[in-house]
Amino acid sequence: FSTAVAFEEPITPPVQIDYTQLLINGQFVDAASGKTFTTLDPRTGDVIAHVAEGEAEDVNRAVSAARKAFDEGPWPRMTPYERSRIMLRFADLLEKHNDEIAALETWDNGKPYEQAANTEVPMLTRLIRYYAGWADKIHGLTVPADGLHHVQILHEPIGVAGQIIPWNFPLLMYAWKVGPALACGNTVVLKTAEQTPLSALYVSKLFHEAGLPPGVLNVVSGFGPTAGAALASHMDVDKLAFTGSTDTGKIVLGLAAKSNLKPVTLELGGKSPFIVCEDADIDKAVELAHFALFFNQGQCCCAGSRTFVHERVYDEFLEKAKARALNRVVGDPFKKGVEQGPQIDSEQFEKILKYIRFGVESGATLESGGERFGSKGYYIQPTVFSNVQDDMLIAKDEIFGPVQTILKFKDLDEVVQRANNTRYGLAAGVFTQNIDTANTLMRALRAGSVWINCFDIFDAAIPFGGYKMSGQGREKGIYSLNNYLQVKAVVTPLKNP
Numbered sequence: 001f002s003t004a005v006a007f008e009e010p011i012t013p014p015v016q017i018d019y020t021q022l023l024i025n026g027q028f029v030d031a032a033s034g035k036t037f038t039t040l041d042p043r044t045g046d047v048i049a050h051v052a053e054g055e056a057e058d059v060n061r062a063v064s065a066a067r068k069a070f071d072e073g074p075w076p077r078m079t080p081y082e083r084s085r086i087m088l089r090f091a092d093l094l095e096k097h098n099d100e101i102a103a104l105e106t107w108d109n110g111k112p113y114e115q116a117a118n119t120e121v122p123m124l125t126r127l128i129r130y131y132a133g134w135a136d137k138i139h140g141l142t143v144p145a146d147g148l149h150h151v152q153i154l155h156e157p158i159g160v161a162g163q164i165i166p167w168n169f170p171l172l173m174y175a176w177k178v179g180p181a182l183a184c185g186n187t188v189v190l191k192t193a194e195q196t197p198l199s200a201l202y203v204s205k206l207f208h209e210a211g212l213p214p215g216v217l218n219v220v221s222g223f224g225p226t227a228g229a230a231l232a233s234h235m236d237v238d239k240l241a242f243t244g245s246t247d248t249g250k251i252v253l254g255l256a257a258k259s260n261l262k263p264v265t266l267e268l269g270g271k272s273p274f275i276v277c278e279d280a281d282i283d284k285a286v287e288l289a290h291f292a293l294f295f296n297q298g299q300c301c302c303a304g305s306r307t308f309v310h311e312r313v314y315d316e317f318l319e320k321a322k323a324r325a326l327n328r329v330v331g332d333p334f335k336k337g338v339e340q341g342p343q344i345d346s347e348q349f350e351k352i353l354k355y356i357r358f359g360v361e362s363g364a365t366l367e368s369g370g371e372r373f374g375s376k377g378y379y380i381q382p383t384v385f386s387n388v389q390d391d392m393l394i395a396k397d398e399i400f401g402p403v404q405t406i407l408k409f410k411d412l413d414e415v416v417q418r419a420n421n422t423r424y425g426l427a428a429g430v431f432t433q434n435i436d437t438a439n440t441l442m443r444a445l446r447a448g449s450v451w452i453n454c455f456d457i458f459d460a461a462i463p464f465g466g467y468k469m470s471g472q473g474r475e476k477g478i479y480s481l482n483n484y485l486q487v488k489a490v491v492t493p494l495k496n497p
């Protein structure tokens with residue numbers, strides 16, 4: 001099945017690494033312990049940089065800075081228009097440094113440079129502008145109440161927000177978290193993923209150049225059980241937002257509950273169905289199903305990782321899906337035209353290969369791929385399984401890699417029941433040309449996003465989040481603002497009605 005291409009020396013990334021320390025109170029500083037950890041190049045496993053390793057004491061320092069900036073600093077007190085203008089200046093700097101930021105992201109994460117430069121950094125910029133636009137449009141209500149009372153509802157910032165983000169989309173997760181929190185006037189301590197600490201430090205430096213006051217946004221690199229857990233259980237953090245695995249989501253929710261009951265939003269795992277109906281345009285459906293699964297090396301929480309295909313079009317779909325996977329261009333993510341780079345690290349790499357073995361052992365048919373690609377780094381061949389049954393592990397667990405599992409179905413009732421028969425509920429894809437079928441499926445699927453004849457549409461204004469064990473709450477759009485606002489009811493008596 002090999003798509004073997006001669007393996008060349010890795011391309012030298014067109015960027016240098018300037019920031020590796022913790023960003024606390026507007027300053028780059030070492031960890032209190034002086035410790036560092038390495039961040040690795042997924043193309044080779046080589047060390048890119050030694051990064052300051054934040055732990056509980058550093059989280060304390062960062063939270064104190066954020067607390068002071070919230071309680072005494074200018075950020076929550078300045079006019080929303082001024083906040084908005086700083087965010088807009090930040091967006092302009094992001095645009096100016098688009099390509100360096102993208103190169104840093106590709107180097108640390110392994111995603112194709114073209115994807116980072118043409119889509120992800122521009123989306124970060126777009127999200128910051130979107131939330132800058134909200135800053136001066138957040139306002140409360142006055143409500144009629146029984147009796148002689150004047151009732152005002154104030155929408156206030158919630159305080160110090162702790163935010164923990166994963167490695168698959170470091171910059172988008174940054175934008176989804178930091179954008180709404182800061183637009184509402186909060187201050188932030190952000191804990192980046194240990195695999196990808198670099199891009200958030202770089203862009204946060206730009207944010208300060210744009211005029212962000214010290215202490216408003218603090219960035220702590222470090223590991224989950226130390227830095228992450230310290231943030232989740234901190235008594236002085238007023239709100240926690242987390243994106244990552246469902247298992248870790250349960251841990252941080254527990255830590256928040258055991259400490260100060262801070263409200264928590266969670267964006268967790270998925271096993272999203274992608275449903276190809278018998279009337280679908282098969283060529284388009286094949287391409288979209290391929291994209292839905294293989295995009296970002298398959299490392300998407302909302303990946304369309306159960307491809308359900310109607311029995312009448314199953315054989316044709318399978319042939320074409322297999323051909324498409326065999327044509328997928330894997331290689332150095334800095335190379336033009338490359339669609340798929342390496343997985344993030346050895347842990348994910350081994351986990352994916354293990355699931356591929358489970359697939360073979362459980363009797364699914366391996367149609368393409370199935371092995372590592374090349375001889376170094378964490379590349380995996382685009383892999384397609386057919387004859388997948390619902391009870392196989394590869395159809396139930398989140399693999400988080402380039403492994404497409406294709407399942408056959410007979411009718412709509414059956415596919416709805418099977419698609420919903422999962423502990424997750426993040427997203428779903430529906431491919432049909434029949435409006436009645438689309439309407440039926442759209443309503444019946446228990447998922448936070450339903451994409452009809454499209455997939456992975458991530459406009460800043462569209463809310464995103466999960467049903468069931470895929471999460472709690474919504475991010476992006478207007479829905480994210482509520483996560484970062486307190487509601488205060490103010491009542492005063494009236495002399496006259």
Ligand code: ADP
Nearest residue numbers: 165166192193223224225228229244245248251
């Ligand atoms: P993955 O398995 O994809 O790495 P995780 O959910 O473990 O996903 O990681 C997402 C984020 O959660 C990362 O920033 C990670 O450091 C952090 N994290 C991991 N474990 C914990 C924990 N026990 N407490 C708080 N944060 C954690």
